[in-house]
Amino acid sequence: MSLRFLGDLPAWWGGLLALLVAAVVWWYYRRDTRDSGPWAHWLLPTLRATAIALAIMTLAGPVLRHTTTIGQLGRVVFCVDASASMSQQDPDYASTRFQRANDLLTGEEGLLAELQQTHELSVSGLDGSDAKLWWDSAETEQPPREFDVQADAATTDLATPVMRRLGLDEAALGMPGEATADEDQQGPRTAVVLFSDGRHTHGRSPIDLATQLAGRGVPMYCVGFGSAEEPTDVAVVELQHPDSVSSKNRVRGTLVWKDRGPPGRAVQATISAGDEVLWQETLTTQDVPLRRTEFDFAIREIVDAAVKQQPRDVRLQSLPLVLTARLQPFADELDSQNNEAEFRISAVVNDHRLLLIDGRSRWETRYLRNLFQRDEAWQVNTLIVGPAAEHRTLPRGEGTQRFPTEPARLLVYDLIILGEVNADVFTSEEQGWIRDYVARGGGLVIIDGPRGKWKQIIDTPLGDLVPVTFADSVPQRSERLQLTASGLDWAPLRLRADREPNRQLWQQLPPPQTLVNVEPLPAADVLAEAMVAGKPRPAIVRRPFGAGQVVYFAFEDSWRWRYEVADRFHVRFWNQLGKAVMQAPFAVSDSFASLDTGRAQYTAGDAADIRVRLRDANGRPISDATADALLWRDDELVATIRLTAGDQGDGVYRGTTGPLQPGSYRTTVRASGYSESALKVNTEFRVAAISTGELDAVSCNETLLREMALASGGQYLPEASADQLKSLLEPLSSGRTEQHDTLLWQSYWWFWAILGLLSVEWLLRKRSGLL
Structure with a gap:
């Protein structure tokens, strides 16, 4: 039973008018009863005001509705996909998919109005992983004229929110459901109606959900919205690029783009900084889901121009470049808003500085010097100091080919690489400078060799930096290299993108010809091992020291990795290692x-x-x-x-x-x-923002919706056949709801209430002597 108002005057207007008039009557009448005693002074105005209020409320047409349920009503749970793909407007339609789904439900001829007499109904929106209840017939009898909601969810999950709406156990998703099949037989027969384009992008498998529903005797009827073919659309999906690049080098990366244009059309792709185009290429559409296009452009001119605009007392080490990738839109394109994307990279203004010191000009040192000197992003200061080297003693002073004469000058270097140097090359004070350099955040790479130089340095201040201890045995030839679990996870050792191919590649690299026999210190991390006589021995060891870090190589043979592949792996490895170990510069x-x-x-x-x-x-x-x-x-x-x-x-x-x-x-x-x-x-x-892939494809995934319906024991319907839903859902119900209205404003009860209040008020007035 419920109270409704069907008169010409809205209920809230009638209530407000009745309250105002009753208040005026009460106040005015109270003046005439001020001398009639305390009870009459309050009660008589209240009776008169209440009668007047009831009389005015008749203008709102109060109706008392009686609802009687005969038999067992079926239960229908409507679930409407509220993801962003449902906001698309398909060709030949004047409204969006979401609006058309709402129109099927609401209105005088909508499904809710047609089924409300014979079914228990509810409507929920699937918003990501949540099911938001929009309307339930158990709470509000009259269906809404429309749902004032938007389809803007960033992801589509067609499983989890439906499970939550039905009150089912999410942990059971994907498990056999026969054990609970009898549970639903005790309640009303239930069906789920899903309005969606089938673009499931997040969460568990909807097929598992459908299987669970079938085990509980709950069919799912899926209504598909949208065309089965992708509309014309090109879009920037992803930009793969380095986080930072030297301003002297070129930016190289990959443009990943959606190509849903008719085959053979030309589309202009550009990357620009403001109004200046840095790269452009004319592409030809192929009507495929995703394309990958390489780009390559210089940034030196725009970086130099930006640096000149900076205040003189501000020095830049890196400059964030705001770049925009754009695909020229077609006239008949579905959505031109996705044709461009902004991205940023750090342009390194000043070169990285490397100090390379070795006791002899061995192959490893030569290749490293040449490798970094060829890279315009590095300034290399190489010192070869030893009995048979260019310098017998360490040259000190300012400029290149000199070792700094004060610790502040050493701090300008981003990375130091030390080879097999004699213990007496540096003074104790200079060794302390190098140790402090690392402790303050500097990076140090130690490349050992078969002559045991670092074993002799272990008792000097430099020895504090060495992450290993040395055994008495002589260096040995190894059989192969292999990465440890830590090495597989450390990015600088990633020579191939995927984990397993990278692991296999390291085992195929030429192994060390001479491996120094060492043991890692407790705080050190072994990144790579070399197999010697079938046993793994530490080959690359890393340890933090203060705010910096030290990487130790127990071999001098990385230059052999160039065999038959040139710089393919050798250059990449040392560039990655150098940038990871070096002191991170301030921007x-x-x-x-x-x-x-x-x-x-x-x-x-x-x-x-x-x-x-x-x-x-x-x-x-x-x-x-x-x-x-x-x-x-x-x-x-x-x-x-x-x-x-x-x-x-x-x-x-x-x-x-x-x-x-x-x-x-x-x-x-x-x-x-x-x-x-x-x-x-x-x-x-x-x-x-995190890319969810919600709009990467916007056609109707009829295959998924059909499989869901079939697995649950339901049926798939295209949008054009949605009028069949009523006949499919009617067998769920074996009962009906009957309603009977009592027009209170025309009934004797309402009249007698007003008359009774006035009669009591008249009798009390007479008793009080006011008549």
Whole structure:
């Protein structure tokens, strides 16, 4: 039983009018009864006002509805796909798929109106992994005229939300369901009706869901929306590119794009920085799901122009470049908004600096020197010092071919590679400089050899850096190389993209001819092993030291990896290793601070590592300040990150942001002892939204919907045949709902209530002597 209002005056208008008039009557009548005693003074105005209110409410047409259920009603659970692909407008239709699904349900001739007398009905929207209830006949009898919702979910999950809506155990998905088949026989017969384009992009298999429903005797009727063929559309799907590149080098990467154009059409692909086109190519469509196109372009001119615009007292090490990839849209294209995508890379302005020192000009050293010298991103200072070398003693001084004469000069190097040098090449003080260099964040690579030089250095200050101990046995010939579990996970050792092919490749590389017999220290990590007489021995060992790290090679034969493949693996390995081990440079510096926030582009949910180095007016590090990084998005402060100083006394402070939301960010620095105008450094980075692939394909996946319907014991219907749903669902119900309305505003009960209130009020007035 429920109360409804069917009059010409809306219920809320009638209620408001009745309340206002009753209040006026009560106030006016109360003035006439102020001398009639306390009970009459309050009760008489209340009776009169209530009668007047009931009389006015007759204008709203109050109706008392009685609902009687005869027999057993069937239960129908409507699930509407509310993902972004359902917001597409198909050719030959004036409305979107989502709007057409709503139209099938609502209105005087909609399914809800036709089935509400014989079925228990509910409508839910599938929003990602959630099922949001829109309407339930058990809560509201009258179906809505329309659903005021949008189809904008970033993913489509056709399994999990349906399970949740039916109250089924998600853990049982994919398991046999016969054991629970009897449970649903005790309640109403149930069916699920799914309105979707079948573009399942996230979550468990919908086929497993359908199988579970079949075990419970719940058929699923799937109504497919959209054309079975992909509409004309080209789109930028992904841009594969390096995070950073030297401004002197070229940017090389891959444009992954959706090609759903009629075969043979020309489409112009471009990559630009602002209004300047850096790369363009005319492509020909093939009507395939995905294409991969390589791009290659120079950035030196735009980087030089951007650097010139920077303030003179701000020095850049890397510059974030904002680039846009674009595919020229067709006139008949479905969606031209997906034809371009913005991405960012860090352009390294200044070269990386390498200090390479060895005791003899061995093959390993020659190839390494040539490798890095050919790369325009590196400046190499090579010193060969030994009894039979170019220099018998270490040349010291300023400039190239010299070792720095003070520790500050050593800090300008990003990476140091030390070969087989004699223990007396460096003074004890210089050895301490190298040790402090690594402790403050520098990178050191040690390439040992068969002459046992590093075994002699182990008792010097440099020995603190060595991550291994030396055995008494002589170097031995190895049989093959192999990566450890740690090595497989470390990116610099990844010479092939996939894990298993990379593992196999390392076993095929030429093995070391002489392997130094060493054992790793407890804190060291063995990355690669060499098999000697069938037993694995450490070949590449890595260990952190302070804020830096050391990588030790127990062999000198990586140059042999060029055999028959030239630089294919050798160059890639050393470039990756050098950038991973070297001291990470700060992106921007001014007179008092240096700042770095890592990559130029992150993905939503990532956290950015922030590093700040503070100095005084004389360039000396400041390690006792209170420092914060201020994170801005769209010129609004969104986070303040407290930075913590390290134990090395180098003035470096570190902090980490929380998970980042999509958008463009700017980072500034605040520190005690510095004015706001003194710290001018700031960096920018972009956080890209996670690509879900929701709109990569927008045609109707009829195959999936048919399989779901068949597996559940239901039926698939294209949108044009959706009018068959009523006849398919009618057998679920063996009962009906009958409704009877009592027109209260025309009934004697309503009249007698008003008359009774007035009669009681008249009798009380007479008793009080007011008549």
